[in-house]
Amino acid sequence: MRVQACPALVGVAKRLFGSTSESERDLNDLVHFAAMFTEPTLSEAKERALLRAGEAFLFCSRVPNDHDFFLIQRGNPGPRIASRDTKKVRDTWAFMTYKRSLLGNPEDSFTAKSGQKMRPDFRDATIAAVAKSLRNWDEFQQTAAGFRAEQLASRLMTRPYDKTSPQVDTCEFITETVPDGSLMPFGTAFVKTWTIRNTGNVPWIGRSSKRITPLTPLFPHTAELTPIPTTLPGETVTISVDVVSNRLPGFSEVRFKMVDENGEFCWPVLYPYGLTMVIETRDMIWTERSPGAEDTPWQS
Incomplete structure (x- = not known):
C-alpha cells in the first residue's frame, strides 16, 4: 500500500498512531491491525479465510513460507518469478492462504492456483474489516495501541543485563x-x-x-x-x-x-x-x- 494512493487512510493512520508525518508503515499497520481486531468477531470460517487471504495479497511478506513460494515457482514455469512483490505471486499466495484457512489445517499444502478471480472477495473482506474498526473507534484505538506496543517490545528487549537503560538488541x-x-x-x-x-x-x-x-x-x-x-x-x-x-x-x-x-x-x-x-x-x-x-x- 502506498501513501499517494490512500490519502484518506493516511489521515486516519496519523490520528491513530499520533504521527506528524505520512508513513507507509503506519498505513500498513492500520490495515493489518484492523484485520487482527476484526477477525475474532467473525463467526464463519469463510469470512475469516477471506480476510486472511486479503492480508496475504496486500502484505505478502507478512506470512513468508518457503514451501508455498516453491510451489508458486513450480506452478509458473514460464518467466522466472524472482520477487514476491508481484500480482501473480500475491494472487497465488492469497488463494493458498484462503484454502488453508478455510479447511483449518495450516500444515496442508495446495496447488499454486491463481486467486485472481477471487480478488474482489479478498478486497471486500479487507475493506469490511477496516470499516468495522472505524465504527468501533475507541475500542479499536486501544487495541491498536497494544499491537504497536508488542511491535516495539520485539525491538527493545528488557533483559537483566543492564537495568540502567532499555536493552536494544539489533x-x-x-x-x-x-x-x-x-x-x-x-x-x-x-x-x-x-x-x-x-x-x-x-x-x-x-x-x-x-x-x-x-x-x-x-x-x-x-x-x-x-x-x-x-x-x-x-x-x-x-x-x-x-x-x-x-x-x-x-x-x-x-x-x-x-x-x-x-x-x-x-x-x-x-x-x-x-x-x-x-x-x-x-x-x-x-x-x-x-x-x-x-x-x-x-x-x-
Whole structure:
C-alpha cells in the first residue's frame, strides 16, 4: 500500500498512531491491525479465510513460507518469478492462504492456483474489516495501541543485563559467501557463511541460527540448529552452515533466524526474512581443465 494512493487512510493512520508525518508503515499497520481486531468477531470460517487471504495479497511478506513460494515457482514455469512483490505471486499466495484457512489445517499444502478471480472477495473482506474498526473507534484505538506496543517490545528487549537503560538488541549484515543465485550441481557439499555485527547493547550468549525452511528433499540439506559463538556488543561473528544441494533443478531458498537459549526467536518482527541462501541447482558436473590432462571432477 502506498501513501499517494490512500490519502484518506493516511489521515486516519496519523490520528491513530499520533504521527506528524505520512508513513507507509503506519498505513500498513492500520490495515493489518484492523484485520487482527476484526477477525475474532467473525463467526464463519469463510469470512475469516477471506480476510486472511486479503492480508496475504496486500502484505505478502507478512506470512513468508518457503514451501508455498516453491510451489508458486513450480506452478509458473514460464518467466522466472524472482520477487514476491508481484500480482501473480500475491494472487497465488492469497488463494493458498484462503484454502488453508478455510479447511483449518495450516500444515496442508495446495496447488499454486491463481486467486485472481477471487480478488474482489479478498478486497471486500479487507475493506469490511477496516470499516468495522472505524465504527468501533475507541475500542479499536486501544487495541491498536497494544499491537504497536508488542511491535516495539520485539525491538527493545528488557533483559537483566543492564537495568540502567532499555536493552536494544539489533544486528547488522556485513558480508556472505556463496552469493545468492550461485549455480550448484546436484548433491554438492559446500559451506555457506554470513558475517553479522552486534549493533545493540545486549550480548549474544547461548544463541543459535535456526533453520525455518522445511527439512524436505525439496530444499538443500542443512542442520536445523547452528550454534553462534558468544558475541559482545560491537563485535562481529561469522555463522557457517554445511550445505548439501538438493536434487531438483531450479532455484531454492533456505532461511535461518536467530533464536535465544530457550529456542525463542530473537527478532520475530524486526528481521522477518532472517539470513537467506538462494542457489540454483542443475544436473551437471563441474570439471577442472588443465593442459594435457583429462578433466577432473570439481567435487574431487
